Amino acid sequence: MRKSIFYSIAMLAALLIAHPAFSQKVNKLTSQEKKDGWVLLFNGKNFDGWRQCNGTAMPANWKIEDDAMKVFTGEGKNPGQGANGDILFGKEKYKDFELSIDWKAGKMANSGIFYYVREVPGKPIYYAAPEIQVLDNKDATDNKIDSHLAGSLYDMIAADPATVHPAGEWNTCLIKVKDGKVTVSMNGTEVLSYTHWSDEWNQLVENSKFKNFEGFQEGISKEGFIGLQDHGYTVWFRNIKIRKL
Structure with missing residues (x-):
């Protein structure tokens, strides 16, 4: 019995070493992350710092559930109908940064992660901001176009769907922006x-639905807010952290 217990402890220790994420608490930074300049944008307890895009308070169709920010179908709405619930982290604008965020899609879910958000009264969050797609690749109605699948630069560049976990499982998206160069993992x-x-970016815009968007014609901002989309489906977000570069 004692040998079995020692073996189990040894195996657990090996797992923790091989996979540090197992030992890291949700919505917490490790000491190394703090040294590296990461800061949390969500503390797991409340919406401190977050607000409605072009608003001052959090929309009613967001709540804290299981240590995550959850957006869901708004009252009186049907799935797929947003309830004016797009949100921003409104404390600061970011220019060069790394953003890491965990997301989990509900069945048929559709949402997005935005950066360089420029708030313009009466205009939606996607008016002039790039979007990294969040989607249930299997059952979402918007899964017919490759560049609309999860992880893609929406309607511009397709991501490999094999890198995305299915609805009900957590994914981690890492967006790095430095001097205009962007990588997404x-x-x-x-x-x-x-x-x-x-020229590459201009061509991407020209070949997308955004070519007729006034905001994209004017040009995206060189700094802006981080935002999350309410598309009328259930999606969870957690471990939202950023560091300036």
Whole structure:
């Protein structure tokens, strides 16, 4: 019996060493992350710092559940109908940064992670901001176009769907922006690489639905807010952290 217990302890210790995430608490920073300049944008307890896009308070269709921010179908709405619930971390704008965020999709879910959000009264969050897609790749109605699948630069560059875990399982998205150069990773695998304010970027916009968006015609901002989308489906977000570069 004693040998079996010692063996179990040894195996657990090996797992913790091999996979540090097992030992890291949700919505907490390790001492090394703090040294490296990471800060939390969500403390797991409340919406401190977050607010409605073009608003001052949190929308009613967001709540804290299981240490995560949860967006759900708004009252009186049907799935797929947002309830004006797009949100921003409104304390600060970011220019060069690394953003890490865990997300989990409900069945048929559709949402997005935005950066460089420029608030314009009467305009939606996607008016002039790049979006990394959040999606239930299997059952969402918007799964017919490759660049609309999870991890993609929405309607511009497709990500490899094999890097994305299915609905009901957590994914980690890492977005790095430095001097206009962007890389996006899903669950540890790089899936996107592109450069803002370049001929490549202009062509991506021209070949997308955004070519007729006034905000994209004006040009995306060189700094802005971090935002999350309410698309009328259930999605969870946690471990939201950022560091300036």
